[in-house]
Amino acid sequence: MKKCYLLFAVALFSGWLHAQQTIRRCGTVEYVEQMMAQDPSLAGHMEDAEDQLQQALRDIQYNKTEAAVTTIPVVVHVVYRNSLDSLSDNRIQSQIDLMNKIFSKAYADTVSVPANWKSLVVDTKIQFCLAKQDPNGFLTNGITRTKTSTNMFFSSSNDVKHTSTGGEDAWNRDKYLNIWTCNLGGGLLGYAQPPGGNAATDGVVILYTCFGNPGTLSPYDLGKTAVHEVGHWLGLKHVWGDDSGACTGDDLINDTPNQAGSTYGCPGFPQTDNCTNTSPGYMFMNYMDYCDDGCMHLFTKDQSTRMGGVLNSSRILVKISNPGCTPGVNGISVIHGDEELDIFPNPNTGGHLSVSLPGDFQGTVSLSVFNLLGEKLLETKKTCNPSDKILLDMNSFEGGVYVLQARYGDYFFTRKIVLDK
Numbered sequence: 203m204k205k206c207y208l209l210f211a212v213a214l215f216s217g218w219l220h221a222q223q224t225i226r227r228c229g230t231v232e233y234v235e236q237m238m239a240q241d242p243s244l245a246g247h248m249e250d251a252e253d254q255l256q257q258a259l260r261d262i263q264y265n266k267t268e269a270a271v272t273t274i275p276v277v278v279h280v281v282y283r284n285s286l287d288s289l290s291d292n293r294i295q296s297q298i299d300l301m302n303k304i305f306s307k308a309y310a311d312t313v314s315v316p317a318n319w320k321s322l323v324v325d326t327k328i329q330f331c332l333a334k335q336d337p338n339g340f341l342t343n344g345i346t347r348t349k350t351s352t353n354m355f356f357s358s359s360n361d362v363k364h365t366s367t368g369g370e371d372a373w374n375r376d377k378y379l380n381i382w383t384c385n386l387g388g389g390l391l392g393y394a395q396p397p398g399g400n401a402a403t404d405g406v407v408i409l410y411t412c413f414g415n416p417g418t419l420s421p422y423d424l425g426k427t428a429v430h431e432v433g434h435w436l437g438l439k440h441v442w443g444d445d446s447g448a449c450t451g452d453d454l455i456n457d458t459p460n461q462a463g464s465t466y467g468c469p470g471f472p473q474t475d476n477c478t479n480t481s482p483g484y485m486f487m488n489y490m491d492y493c494d495d496g497c498m499h500l501f502t503k504d505q506s507t508r509m510g511g512v513l514n515s516s517r518i519l520v521k522i523s524n525p526g527c528t529p530g531v532n533g534i535s536v537i538h539g540d541e542e543l544d545i546f547p548n549p550n551t552g553g554h555l556s557v558s559l560p561g562d563f564q565g566t567v568s569l570s571v572f573n574l575l576g577e578k579l580l581e582t583k584k585t586c587n588p589s590d591k592i593l594l595d596m597n598s599f600e601g602g603v604y605v606l607q608a609r610y611g612d613y614f615f616t617r618k619i620v621l622d623k
């Protein structure tokens with residue numbers, strides 16, 4: 203009888219624990235499986251990305267001198283319902299700062315890496331900035347804020363990644379790392395789209411309570427979830443190889459020991475299992491395991507090399523073609539041909555501005571005026587015949603410099619307007 207009571211008490215206690223605690227769960231593996239089920243071509247694309255990566259890794263082997271730092275522009279899409287999940291700019295910056303410290307081997311907790319693995323901690327030469335230039339060349343702080351009526355988002359639908367479903371559309375993944383923060387459901391702290399996936403859904407999603415340093419969800423409140431998910435985005439797999447306890451799974455990294463399964467909490471060193479049964483055991487403090495934030499301490503040398511390889515293959519465009527970390531050029535578009543949009547008079551004394559569209563344009567054009575902070579002050583749509591001129595009333599504007607943007611179809615022009623008042 204006593205035994206029964208004891209079992210009942212244990213069951214109650216474990217139920218209470220389950221209700222009180224969130225354990226780390228990353229949805230990346232399930233997410234990729236879902237995407238593959240929806241899109242039969244995805245598996246091939248991801249294999250192509252891996253092939254390109256392997257080629258890049260062979261090239262890196264032959265060319266070990268590459269030491270330049272790659273800085274990846276980041277846009278953080280804050281999809282919020284209320285003041286709790288509308289994260290402050292400072293909290294967002296704290297996440298970027300933490301990633302930069304960790305990726306450059308400058309984070310203090312590398313002292314906690316066991317002595318036998320300390321030499322594996324390296325500067326990855328990968329850094330991050332909150333984007334300073336948006337996809338149209340305008341100044342930005344690298345943060346979008348979208349109020350949503352969706353109470354909870356799920357990886358299976360990817361709704362947070364689309365404006366049409368209560369989230370926010372991705373910025374061009376060839377120029378930015380997209381990070382969404384939201385109230386993520388399904389018991390997940392985050393999920394990532396590894397190399398080879400679709401452009402419209404590329405990036406990582408983080409449960410807002412785990413985002414920033416500090417966040418609010420103990421023991422996952424030190425910003426390590428985003429570090430883990432960005433690791434996936436840069437091609438890293440879970441350190442145990444996602445093989446559910448077997449020793450056959452492979453994280454494709456040579457300097458991480460074989461490991462049976464994920465690790466939780468904050469275990470003491472060393473830990474061994476049936477895949478690595480002698481000291482120093484398996485590397486539970488790796489960022490690609492599941493320990494508490496305070497007990498994750500390293501990416502290894504080979505993990506660093508693999509991430510660098512991704513930036514030299516499937517994600518090379520984000521490495522070489524972006525201006526995102528340099529300030530937007532105050533609205534002057536990076537797209538050529540802006541001079542074809544004729545505006546008169548410019549400088550303007552604050553009356554009407556006459557806008558002539560290029561060529562024989564006929565149809566509806568959207569005109570917007572921005573200040574140099576990228577804030578939209580005026581937006582109007584006009585339907586034009588060839589050679590029509592559009593008059594914009596600038597009377598209500600104070601003196602200064604503004605940017606006119608005209609869009610029609612796939613065409614996009616910007617011109618600087620000077621108001622002399």
Ligand SMILES: [Zn+2]
Pocket residue numbers: 228229230430431434440
């Ligand atoms: Zn993961």
